[in-house]
Amino acid sequence: MWSEVLTTRLNRRLKIRTKLMGIAGVTSLALVLLIVISSAISRRVDGEVSALERLYVPRIALQPQLEAQFERIWRGFQDAVAASDDDALAATGELKDRFLALLSAARGSLAPDEAETLRHAVEDYYATGLDVSRRLLAEEADEGLPDAMAAMQKKQARVIEVLKATTRFDEHTLQSAFGATRHALDAGRTSRLWIGVGLLIVVTLLSLGLSRGLVRSVAELTEGFQHFSNSEFDRRIRLRAGDELGDLAQVANQMAESLERGRNLLQQRTDEVLQVNRELEAFSYSVAHDLRAPLRGMNGFARILFDDYKDRLDADGLDCLQEIQDNAVRMADLIDALLSLARVTRTALKPESVDLSAIARSIAARLAAAEPDRTTEVMIDDQLRAHLDPHLASNLLENLFGNAWKFTSKRSPARIEFKAVEENGSRTFFVRDNGAGFDTEHASKLFAPFQRLHSVSEFPGTGIGLATVQRIVHRHGGRIWAQGVVDAGATFFFSLPSTAIGEQRT
Amino acid sequence: MTRVLLLVEDNPTDEKLTLRGFKKCGVANEIVVVRDGAEALDYLFERGKYAGRIADELPAVVLLDLNLPRVGGLEVLRQIRANERTKLLPVMVLTASKEEEDVVRSYTLGANAYVRKPVDFGDFATAAQTLGLFWLLHNQPAPSPQAS
Numbered sequence: 001m002w003s004e005v006l007t008t009r010l011n012r013r014l015k016i017r018t019k020l021m022g023i024a025g026v027t028s029l030a031l032v033l034l035i036v037i038s039s040a041i042s043r044r045v046d047g048e049v050s051a052l053e054r055l056y057v058p059r060i061a062l063q064p065q066l067e068a069q070f071e072r073i074w075r076g077f078q079d080a081v082a083a084s085d086d087d088a089l090a091a092t093g094e095l096k097d098r099f100l101a102l103l104s105a106a107r108g109s110l111a112p113d114e115a116e117t118l119r120h121a122v123e124d125y126y127a128t129g130l131d132v133s134r135r136l137l138a139e140e141a142d143e144g145l146p147d148a149m150a151a152m153q154k155k156q157a158r159v160i161e162v163l164k165a166t167t168r169f170d171e172h173t174l175q176s177a178f179g180a181t182r183h184a185l186d187a188g189r190t191s192r193l194w195i196g197v198g199l200l201i202v203v204t205l206l207s208l209g210l211s212r213g214l215v216r217s218v219a220e221l222t223e224g225f226q227h228f229s230n231s232e233f234d235r236r237i238r239l240r241a242g243d244e245l246g247d248l249a250q251v252a253n254q255m256a257e258s259l260e261r262g263r264n265l266l267q268q269r270t271d272e273v274l275q276v277n278r279e280l281e282a283f284s285y286s287v288a289h290d291l292r293a294p295l296r297g298m299n300g301f302a303r304i305l306f307d308d309y310k311d312r313l314d315a316d317g318l319d320c321l322q323e324i325q326d327n328a329v330r331m332a333d334l335i336d337a338l339l340s341l342a343r344v345t346r347t348a349l350k351p352e353s354v355d356l357s358a359i360a361r362s363i364a365a366r367l368a369a370a371e372p373d374r375t376t377e378v379m380i381d382d383q384l385r386a387h388l389d390p391h392l393a394s395n396l397l398e399n400l401f402g403n404a405w406k407f408t409s410k411r412s413p414a415r416i417e418f419k420a421v422e423e424n425g426s427r428t429f430f431v432r433d434n435g436a437g438f439d440t441e442h443a444s445k446l447f448a449p450f451q452r453l454h455s456v457s458e459f460p461g462t463g464i465g466l467a468t469v470q471r472i473v474h475r476h477g478g479r480i481w482a483q484g485v486v487d488a489g490a491t492f493f494f495s496l497p498s499t500a501i502g503e504q505r506t
Numbered sequence: 507m508t509r510v511l512l513l514v515e516d517n518p519t520d521e522k523l524t525l526r527g528f529k530k531c532g533v534a535n536e537i538v539v540v541r542d543g544a545e546a547l548d549y550l551f552e553r554g555k556y557a558g559r560i561a562d563e564l565p566a567v568v569l570l571d572l573n574l575p576r577v578g579g580l581e582v583l584r585q586i587r588a589n590e591r592t593k594l595l596p597v598m599v600l601t602a603s604k605e606e607e608d609v610v611r612s613y614t615l616g617a618n619a620y621v622r623k624p625v626d627f628g629d630f631a632t633a634a635q636t637l638g639l640f641w642l643l644h645n646q647p648a649p650s651p652q653a654s
Binding site for chain 1: 517519520523526573602603604623624
């Protein structure tokens, strides 16, 4: 349909402002047109009505006026004859002239030929009347007088007749005049109705067409924004309207483009950081690994020296040799701890439901078997399950139990608990001991690698265990914290999210 | 004639300690030392400088380091297992750390045992016994590996 094509084309090109102004303009124009047409029709009806008025209103007053004036004329004749007054008779001329003046003044509302006939009839009567009156006044015997009087009466009747005819209201003329007026009124009403309906349809179609375009544009914008809100920044809004919504679509597309660029940049940076991190880990791993090789040599050859040449060394020499070996062993332990810490971050997480109680029991049994002379009370709750990597779970509990075991070495009986508490819907596990404890003020140092709160001579260790524990908990998206009192014991709490969290690293 | 042991080791210190340990315990088998994975494969498959070596029988056991120049230990192991002639050859992987023991465990490439470095004769003897290589430590004639 052509109007659809037109509105579509208009929709593409015009601004919303222009469209709205167009609709307002068309509406105003329609109103003005309606007013102009109405007033033209009113004028036409007015013309018809005033024509009727001009034609008939003067006649309404004219007939009695003319009749009265005519009566004055013939009474003037009678009075003059009765009083035998020549002057009064002469004065009737004035009365006749006034009649004619009235007639001539009303000429516009009378048919000209009829008015002329009336004038002639009046003149004729007057002439006869004046003649008859004079003959009566002469008081002479007059044979022809009765005939003249009869003629005069005939003429009087003729004047009355012509006067009535001249000033009558013609029914037919009146009907046609009213008919014409009614017709004009009807035509005006009908044309106003049609013009009004036509304009209404045009304005409605225009508004509908334009608003349909707007609705379509808004729908496309909404769809585009939905894509953007789903982070699909590679999508574009395909809106080619030339209006403000088209501008909005363009701006939105530019926004998506820059968001996409930003995201790509961020991804690139993240990849770079991950790459650097991987390289760093590989580096520290290989450094730690390579450090072991010369250490093996030192330790191995020191042992050979001890095995094969101890006879040739005195006590001091043997002591030095022992020191070399002890230090080499300690350094090997440190390197092993570092490697194990690195392994926590290097290996891929394979979380599953793990029975922590069972793992803790086997660790406790192993520790007790290694030092059968110690008196310990180990309390482990049943059914402590969590969702985490089983190898790392063992590593975690080994470190926490190992610590508890180590720091309770001077207690008898040593007490170690492994329990869980429910808090705000999440489970918090804890390992508590009655060992050497620590000052809570230093709690933040506990989890940093190589940070120790006790000397090696007091309690041996590498300072890596709790760093490993923290890393394991963090890798599972959990939280770890500690409470302690010097010489009264320590408690290590950890909580894990209820479900496995996705692996952050690749 | 007793069969040889093949030691694949690039670190001279570790090699020295290993050889010394064996010698001290009276292992009379000849110990052939190669420096990297490629050389080990050349020896086993009689290629390169070992092409047409006279003793055409396989070593009694391969002691294989993991960190090797050129071709790594795990790749050597894979090729040994992929070859029809060598797929049953006993291989002991030498590990430098607990970390590497895990690596060997996680790769089911078919290492028969792993021994922690420096290879001390006691460890080697334990591993050899679990592999049924008791004969090796007593300098007895070797049964063919294919038959074991």
